Amino acid sequence: MRAIRGLWRWRRNPLCRATDLAEAWVALAGLLLILSVAPLLGVLAGGAAQDTLQRSVREQHESRHRVTATVVRPLERSTLSVDPEGAGESLRSRVLADWTGPDGSRHEGSVTVGIDGPDPGDRFGLWTDERGRAVARPLDGATAATHAVLAGIGAAVAAAALVEAGRRIAVWRMVRGRYARWEREWERAGPDWGRTGTGS
Structure with missing residues (x-):
């Protein structure tokens, strides 16, 4: 939600820097990925675990x-x-x-x-x-279903954490680049910044 508010706030602001807008877009992209990809991966992982575990339940009940x-x-x-x-x-x-x-x-x-x-x-x-x-x-069906649900939740949480880690790394790199540009600007201003008669 902060990402959407951030994009709206910067849309026509003359103080908006390109990096501010980029950070807001990265945050929005991360939010959309967490809301769409993480649940999808959770469902797929849980479904795969359910199929495997239920097959194991059937095999165990047949052989034991x-x-x-x-x-x-x-x-x-x-x-x-x-x-x-x-x-x-x-x-x-x-x-x-x-x-x-x-x-x-x-x-x-x-x-x-x-x-x-x-x-x-x-x-x-x-x-x-x-x-x-x-x-x-032998493993029973209810226990297998519980394990499958937990596997799906774990996969969704892991995917969300991975997306969030990627977002944080991207923002961290943008902030470091911004600080490096500020540092170069300060060096260009030189040691005479603020002194009388230096034209600043």
Whole structure:
């Protein structure tokens, strides 16, 4: 908005320098780019992330299977381990468990479960791959959509920051050029500036 006011203010002002007008145009161009290009890049990046993540969700749900495992014996307790998918279930206890894979094969291994004080014989859900090996919970569609939205917002903010940085660099260079011209003018005026009889 300041850019538009600046252009309007300088449009017929006899004190308007070319650099003042150039700064106002640079500011207006930066504003228009931020308002048009940044959201467009955000939408494109978010859409691309959404497609990729939803494809990953489908692949994970096709290749991972939930089976029922049985606690053989507790191993250790960890209060710092949390489910990376954020499904609300804290993973607190490490147990030796056995389970049957989707292909019918029997497995036994150490896994982390969300059971307080597990006892031998306790049953819990476990995600496995096609061969019955324990794997992480598959990504769900809502989490993937959230990640895609965040990616789009991040891309838009990065684009806006890049445009603003370019605008600031352009204005900084214009101001430095203006100061250099003023310096040359002062040098041309010489050390006699303001003295009586020097014609100034």
